[in-house]
Amino acid sequence: ITGTDNVLSVANLAMLTGNVGRASSGVNPLRGQNNVQGACDVGGLPDVYPGYQKVADPANRKKFEQAWGKQLSPDNGLTVMEIIDSLETGKVKGLIIMGENPMISDPNLNHAERALDSAEFLVVSDIFLTETAEKADVVLPAASFAEKNGTFTNTERRVILVRKALDAPGEARSDWQIICDLSTALGYPMSYGSSSEIMDEIAEVTPIYGGIHHDRIQEVGLQWPCADRGHPGTMYLHKGKFKRGMGQFHPVDFIPPAESPDSEYPFILSTGRILFHYHTGSMTRRVDALNEFVSGAYAEIHPEDVRRLGLVDGGPVRISTRRGQIETTVKSTEMVAEGSVFVPFHFAESAANVLTNDSLDPVAKIPELKVAACQVSRV
Numbered sequence: 001i002t003g004t005d006n007v008l009s010v011a012n013l014a015m016l017t018g019n020v021g022r023a024s025s026g027v028n029p030l031r032g033q034n035n036v037q038g039a040c041d042v043g044g045l046p047d048v049y050p051g052y053q054k055v056a057d058p059a060n061r062k063k064f065e066q067a068w069g070k071q072l073s074p075d076n077g078l079t080v081m082e083i084i085d086s087l088e089t090g091k092v093k094g095l096i097i098m099g100e101n102p103m104i105s106d107p108n109l110n111h112a113e114r115a116l117d118s119a120e121f122l123v124v125s126d127i128f129l130t131e132t133a134e135k136a137d138v139v140l141p142a143a144s145f146a147e148k149n150g151t152f153t154n155t156e157r158r159v160i161l162v163r164k165a166l167d168a169p170g171e172a173r174s175d176w177q178i179i180c181d182l183s184t185a186l187g188y189p190m191s192y193g194s195s196s197e198i199m200d201e202i203a204e205v206t207p208i209y210g211g212i213h214h215d216r217i218q219e220v221g222l223q224w225p226c227a228d229r230g231h232p233g234t235m236y237l238h239k240g241k242f243k244r245g246m247g248q249f250h251p252v253d254f255i256p257p258a259e260s261p262d263s264e265y266p267f268i269l270s271t272g273r274i275l276f277h278y279h280t281g282s283m284t285r286r287v288d289a290l291n292e293f294v295s296g297a298y299a300e301i302h303p304e305d306v307r308r309l310g311l312v313d314g315g316p317v318r319i320s321t322r323r324g325q326i327e328t329t330v331k332s333t334e335m336v337a338e339g340s341v342f343v344p345f346h347f348a349e350s351a352a353n354v355l356t357n358d359s360l361d362p363v364a365k366i367p368e369l370k371v372a373a374c375q376v377s378r379v
Contacts, residue, residue: 002361004363009252010029012249014026015247020247021237021241021242022239026236026237028155029155031155035152035153038151038152038153041208041209046076046079047077051205051207051208055072055073055076056076058074067201081358081365084106087119088111092119093119093120094123095116095121095123096123096124096125097122097136098125098142098178099125099126101130101132103116103130103134104279104345104353105280105345106358106367107353107358107367108324108353108358108367109351109353110324121138122137123139124139125141125142126139130280130282140178141173142174143172143174148164149164149174149195153224156223157224157234160221161214161221176192196213196214199212199213208225208227210227210228212224257357257371258359258368258371259359259371259373261339264375265321265322265374267305267339267341267375267376268373270342270370271343271345271370272342274344274346277294278346296329297328297329297343297346297350298329298331298344299330299342300336300341300343301317301330301333301336302337302338304338305339305376306330306332314330314331316329316379317376319376320355321355321356321374321375323357326350326352326354326355327350328343328347341374353369355374356372357369357371
């Protein structure tokens with residue numbers, strides 16, 4: 001089952017059980033970061049303009065050409081994985097990375113590293129010198145969430161005002177200021193004076209955000225769709241009926257993973273997060289209190305597999321896949337099933353994504369990070 005099919009399955013269940021279109025119902029996924037929703041809402045996807053207005057629609061393109069005073073391509077952009085592949089083939093020559101650390105987070109890291117090394121010019125903007133920033137030709141210091149004004153949009157579609165709590169250190173600046181200066185230097189002047197001005201433009205070109213301005217969310221956020229300044233926001237979607245009238249169920253078939261266990265790689269590898277660290281660890285691994293709980297990498301292996309392979313709880317182990325291998329520490333636990341291995345991906349010293357498969361979901365183009373065939377052996 002792909003990630004897209006999982007989403008469709010959850011939507012099917014929500015409709016089947018009547019948990020759509022009324023209070024205290026719906027689907028509320030735990031997104032990977034706090035503003036994933038907001039980034040997607042304002043065009044952080046390769047096939048849509050802000051407000052999920054399709055790039056392929058000529059009317060949308062004309063609208064944004066008039067708003068921005070620039071001719072726009074009729075073609076969709078590239079997904080993150082497509083960008084990485086295009087670096088290695090030479091289709092993409094340079095890259096600006098803001099707040100991401102693909103040298104830890106991307107699948108098949110050996111391939112990702114080759115691709116980044118192929119870039120003719122690499123710029124990284126981040127709050128710390130990450131593993132990716134160490135490869136950059138230019139590093140632009142960025143302000144953290146507590147050092148800038150703006151908004152976050154959470155998973156219930158609520159746009160929340162974020163207020164600067166302290167000054168950014170040194171030369172660090174807000175992302176919007178960095179983007180404005182880069183754009184101006186590249187020939188498209190951007191002269192916004194504040195994040196509030198940018199929000200006003202978002203409202204102007206994005207119908208679902210049409211009534212959302214900083215002065216309206218000083219105390220409580222607003223949930224989109226919010227069509228105009230008089231609109232109170234939308235507590236929940238699909239009240240009374242769906243946009244298309246009736247809901248639509250989507251049959252989902254089982255699709256086997258790109259890799260299944262075999263005689264050479266008999267274990268199922270899954271990767272993911274743990275409670276005490278976040279994503280690539282660029283922030284949380286700098287927090288002593290969190291490192292007291294978990295200070296380094298490990299692999300969760302069932303006690304029976306530990307015994308059968310002659311491993312020792314707390315001892316070294318080698319995990320290998322068709323893409324590479326890492327050495328880490330055994331954590332014997334019944335939290336995983338026999339024949340399965342779980343490795344958190346936060347730790348650069350035993351980077352789990354050296355092992356993962358860059359096979360993609362055919363619709364969302366998201367890599368298959370949760371399933372790979374692996375081998376477990378003594379060191």
